[in-house]
Amino acid sequence: MDECETDSHQCNPTQVCINTAGGYTCSCTEGYWLVGGQCQDIDECRYGYCQQLCANVPGSYSCSCNPGFLLNPDSRTCQDVDECEDNPCAHGCFNTYGSYMCSCEEGFELAADGTTCNDLDECGFSEFLCQHRCVNTPGSFQCHCPAGYYLYEDGRSCE
Known part of the structure; x- marks a missing residue:
C-alpha cells in the first residue's frame, strides 16, 4: 500500500511523504x-x-558580487572585472x-x-625655469629668448 499516494x-504539511516497503517516511525537500x-x-x-554576497531564499540561496566583480558560471564565486578594457581614463589605466586607477602622462595631473x-x-611653478620667457605647452613648456639671442643647448638659457 502506498500511504503517500492515498x-x-x-506527515506534517511542511513535510514530504516518501513511500517505503511496508510503510513511509516523512522528510523535507532540499534546502530544508x-x-x-x-x-x-x-x-x-x-x-x-x-564568495561575496549571499541572499537566503526559501529552500535555496542566491549569490551576487560587489561592484567591480562578475559572478562566475559556478554561481558562487566572483571574478575581478578589468575596467581598463572600457578605457575609462584619459591617459593611463591600472586595473x-x-x-581601477587612472594615471597621467608627464606634464599632466589627474583631475x-x-x-x-x-x-x-x-611656467607657473617657478619664474627661474627659463632665463627669459616661459611658454606653457600641453604636457610641457618652451623657453623663448629676446630678439638677437638664441636658446642655449640646455633649452632654458639665452645667449
Missing part, C-alpha cells in the same frame, strides 16, 4: 531540514556558500582588485574626477 500518512517535526528553511548564507588629466602649467 494520503493515509501522518527537520526541526521539531517541522521543515525549516536552511540559511545557506551562514555556511559560506557564496586593481575590484576597481578631481579621477579619470581626466589636466595640463600642468610648468
